[in-house]
Amino acid sequence: xxxxxxxxxxxxxxxxxxxxxxxxxxxxxxxxxxxxxxxxxxxxxxxxxxxxxxxxxxxxxxxxxxxxxxxxxxxxxxxxxxxxxxxxxxxxxxxxxxxxxxxxxxxxxxxxxxxxxxxxxxxxxxxxxxxxxxxxxxxxxxxxxxxxxxxxxxxxxxxxxxxxxxxxxxxxxxxxxxxxxxxxxxxxxxxxxxxxxxxxxx
Amino acid sequence: xxxxxxxxxxxxxxxxxxxxxxxxxxxxxxxxxxxxxxxxxxxxxxxxxxxxxxxxxxxxxxxxxxxxxxxxxxxxxxxxxxxxxxxxxxxxxxxxxxxxxxxxxxxxxxxxxxxxxxxxxxxxxxxxxxxxxxxxxxxxxxxxxxxxxxxxxxxxxxxxxxxxxxxxxxxxxxxxx
Numbered sequence: 001x002x003x004x005x006x007x008x009x010x011x012x013x014x015x016x017x018x019x020x021x022x023x024x025x026x027x028x029x030x031x032x033x034x035x036x037x038x039x040x041x042x043x044x045x046x047x048x049x050x051x052x053x054x055x056x057x058x059x060x061x062x063x064x065x066x067x068x069x070x071x072x073x074x075x076x077x078x079x080x081x082x083x084x085x086x087x088x089x090x091x092x093x094x095x096x097x098x099x100x101x102x103x104x105x106x107x108x109x110x111x112x113x114x115x116x117x118x119x120x121x122x123x124x125x126x127x128x129x130x131x132x133x134x135x136x137x138x139x140x141x142x143x144x145x146x147x148x149x150x151x152x153x154x155x156x157x158x159x160x161x162x163x164x165x166x167x168x169x170x171x172x173x174x175x176x177x178x179x180x181x182x183x184x185x186x187x188x189x190x191x192x193x194x195x196x197x198x199x200x201x202x
Numbered sequence: 203x204x205x206x207x208x209x210x211x212x213x214x215x216x217x218x219x220x221x222x223x224x225x226x227x228x229x230x231x232x233x234x235x236x237x238x239x240x241x242x243x244x245x246x247x248x249x250x251x252x253x254x255x256x257x258x259x260x261x262x263x264x265x266x267x268x269x270x271x272x273x274x275x276x277x278x279x280x281x282x283x284x285x286x287x288x289x290x291x292x293x294x295x296x297x298x299x300x301x302x303x304x305x306x307x308x309x310x311x312x313x314x315x316x317x318x319x320x321x322x323x324x325x326x327x328x329x330x331x332x333x334x335x336x337x338x339x340x341x342x343x344x345x346x347x348x349x350x351x352x353x354x355x356x357x358x359x360x361x362x363x364x365x366x367x368x369x370x371x372x373x374x375x376x377x378x379x
Binding site: 094136137139152153154155156157158163164169170171172173174175 | 254255256259260261262264265266276277278279280281282284285286287338339340372373
């Protein structure tokens with residue numbers, strides 16, 4: 001009896017497992033070999049992070065770093081840094097970006113709950129979700145001198161003040177946050193050196 | 203004359219169904235033979251002002267990359283030389299807001315308008331605002347509250363000045379949207 005011939009599988013069927021394996025290997029090689037490449041990353045978020053630029057080598061990563069930048073690009077739920085419900089940087093006046101330490105930031109949500117915090121020596125403040133979980137929208141004011149400066153529009157969902165408040169002021173931004181536009185009060189608003197109380201670690 | 207001739211019969215029916223109310227807006231896509239109805243542009247300023255603090259803030263639809271893009275004196279500005287610190291909403295900004303709003307699901311909006319605002323939740327803006335469709339901004343209005351009345355009545359061709367004004371003035375002292 002003649003040996004039974006093995007029927008030849010169609011060429012496509014033989015090629016497919018090889019192709020799939022090759023693709024898998026290639027993908028793994030790219031992922032492993034290129035530290036910056038993540039096939040699951042969000043290109044919008046990647047662009048936001050890239051726009052932040054590198055850390056200032058003279059400023060320790062922590063409460064004093066990246067003043068004026070949109071904090072929640074990194075400080076968000078499931079982000080690479082501890083999440084913030086709100087965070088921003090407060091300056092003296094609408095023109096000069098002079099940081100204001102020890103300004104009071106008041107946040108009031110739609111349910112009437114209020115949370116207060118203060119800025120550190122570089123004008124930064126941040127609110128952790130464990131401290132305040134607001135019902136949006138949230139109204140806010142900053143105060144350093146006799147009267148508060150209140151934001152006209154409420155915050156609905158943005159945790160980073162600097163997402164809307166960046167310089168120069170223009171059609172899509174109100175410019176940086178400030179505590180007064182009254183020049184007669186400028187001299188009473190002083191900066192101060194940073195201390196251990198301002199924090200140096202995350 | 204030729205444009206009139208090219209109008210589809212269903213469009214003619216929609217116009218007839220809408221009645222002869224002079225305050226109901228009509229617009230025509232010049233690239234097609236479809237006529238659609240839209241709520242009136244006249245008086246829309248009150249509606250746009252009502253939407254400003256709830257919808258048109260810089261962190262929501264006051265952003266240039268949003269499909270529903272809303273300009274306003276306290277938000278995104280149309281004039282590149284202006285910012286939200288500079289004055290009131292301009293006529294051009296109201297115009298742009300109007301077209302942005304009526305361009306949302308225009309066929310459905312047209313049907314709602316033709317039926318005098320009946321079942322307004324057919325239109326995405328109402329569903330999003332009421333939070334009955336997933337909306338990243340959450341629930342911003344409830345049936346018959348000021349903002350809801352303002353928009354829903356506008357779909358019927360009415361401008362209710364008082365609710366619209368109240369919705370435009372939500373503040374930390376009257377925070378519930």
